Amino acid sequence: MANLTINGQKIDVDVEADTPLLWVIRENVGLTGTKYGCGIAQCGACTVHIDGVATRSCSVVVGDAVGKQITTIEGLADKAKLHKVQQAWIDHDVPQCGYCQSGMIMAVAALLKEKPKPTDKDIDEAITNICRCGTFQQAREAIHAAANA
């Protein structure tokens, strides 16, 4: 049994402590915005925030997330108001198939908290998410727009 706090809600899940957090978020809690891509911390599709830090949830065991604040894409908006990264993503038509996008948005939201005006170099270093649709240029424009919003 693990007691988690996800998007501000306390949730008890009946799982082994070494279950990957991504599995728990999707299968036990039913929040399917967080995606499975590679399972080995390479693609970033599974990115969530743990205590505000962008984290690849496929490679964190649920036992290590107990007592921490977990935020998924479903919890990023402030009630009805989209997060500025989500809004910039819409304004700049970033998504193509969409599969990688929630992970990328979560990574960008964490970057902007740490570096409100990131340079292209900061973006290249921090946003290593893989997008098979090649949305990187639109994403870069949207990141700068969100930084200036």
Ligand code: FES
């Ligand atoms: S599924 Fe976690 S990094 Fe790819």
Ligand code: FES
């Ligand atoms: S939008 Fe399709 S993989 Fe990124």
